[in-house]
Amino acid sequence: MSGLSEHGEGGLERGAVDLQRYGHALMGTFGVPMRVLTRGEGSYVWDADGNRYLDLLGGIAVNALGHGHPAWVEAIASQAATLAHASNFFATEPQIALAERLLDLAQAPTGSRVFFANSGTEANEAAIKMARKTGKGTIIALEGGFHGRSTGALALTYKEAYRAPFAPSSVTWCSCLSTMSRRWPMRWRPMRRTFRRSSSSRSRVRRA
Amino acid sequence: MSPARARGSLTRLHGIQPDVMTLAKGLGGGFPIGAVVAFGDRAGTMLGKGEHGTTFGGNPLAAAAALATLRVIEDEDLIANVKAVSAHLRERLEAMVGVVEVRGEGLLLGIGLAAPASAEIAQAAVAAGFIVNPPSPDTIRLVPALTLTTAEADTFLTWIEGHLAAHPLNEGGR
Numbered sequence: 001m002s003g004l005s006e007h008g009e010g011g012l013e014r015g016a017v018d019l020q021r022y023g024h025a026l027m028g029t030f031g032v033p034m035r036v037l038t039r040g041e042g043s044y045v046w047d048a049d050g051n052r053y054l055d056l057l058g059g060i061a062v063n064a065l066g067h068g069h070p071a072w073v074e075a076i077a078s079q080a081a082t083l084a085h086a087s088n089f090f091a092t093e094p095q096i097a098l099a100e101r102l103l104d105l106a107q108a109p110t111g112s113r114v115f116f117a118n119s120g121t122e123a124n125e126a127a128i129k130m131a132r133k134t135g136k137g138t139i140i141a142l143e144g145g146f147h148g149r150s151t152g153a154l155a156l157t158y159k160e161a162y163r164a165p166f167a168p169s170s171v172t173w174c175s176c177l178s179t180m181s182r183r184w185p186m187r188w189r190p191m192r193r194t195f196r197r198s199s200s201s202r203s204r205v206r207r208a
Numbered sequence: 209m210s211p212a213r214a215r216g217s218l219t220r221l222h223g224i225q226p227d228v229m230t231l232a233k234g235l236g237g238g239f240p241i242g243a244v245v246a247f248g249d250r251a252g253t254m255l256g257k258g259e260h261g262t263t264f265g266g267n268p269l270a271a272a273a274a275l276a277t278l279r280v281i282e283d284e285d286l287i288a289n290v291k292a293v294s295a296h297l298r299e300r301l302e303a304m305v306g307v308v309e310v311r312g313e314g315l316l317l318g319i320g321l322a323a324p325a326s327a328e329i330a331q332a333a334v335a336a337g338f339i340v341n342p343p344s345p346d347t348i349r350l351v352p353a354l355t356l357t358t359a360e361a362d363t364f365l366t367w368i369e370g371h372l373a374a375h376p377l378n379e380g381g382r
Contacts, residue, residue, distance in 0.1 A: 116266025
């Protein structure tokens, strides 16, 4: 582990230059990044000035195997050399195998199916469309919950067949996950009180 | 958390049987991929031909990355490692002055601080060689790789213990 002195202002010269370029080339949505990172190995990453860090953030809960796990690198390199992208006009073996693997891991019953997206935000968008298509009208979201940053791009989609079944519905913010449960009669009365309070004073309605 | 455990936890803790579950984050081990798992035939057929789409979603490169990630988690029994390192982190963190609670599960942990000092602690941590983040003023979040070792965790624990001792947290900040 590098010591304190190696991570001081004086140790950031190359990174500081890169951050200046960053500030001129990228939108300011993320503020000033903490460091410019150049490589990773296992649970460690290195910045542009050669300082090492123990990565306890994992790219925000993403790098499950750490950095550069040999089996992961080999799988990606091998697949990239074989077939990287095909569009969903075509099926591919890895796509089918992964869907089957997830259904198996989730112990999903017969008839269950998977849809793949590029991120959690997009996965949630698909789930929201499914919820809207039931026609029930209201979506309940947890207060403090984070579900992504998409704007509901669907609302701007022109083709009615794509848009109409998923028309915007209201969102009710609730402070307790258990308020969503309809299968726990013992808690139904307190849940309803929580729900009403949430609806009147603490909730906001969002139109996507 | 495995998909089965994620769904199981919802049922156990909240009495909910989800029809649909979304996954992403660590699924691709760093390669972008998200997934919707629809349980049963009704949810599984809710979106028909033309009702949803994606250009990149589930392409073979992303799927290969996710398959490799899941395979390594199983082959290397990383869940056992997660349990062991998580228990170690919790035990040492909960004993520290200035830490009021440790929330979360496995290696997704929130260190609840006695004062809203998370931003300055995160900044000091980076300067000392540890990347953590402050999702709220009184919480430091740890979400390391599932491969993190107890020895690696100890280097951080020793640092934050020393930092909290040298910079005691008082009510309302410092």
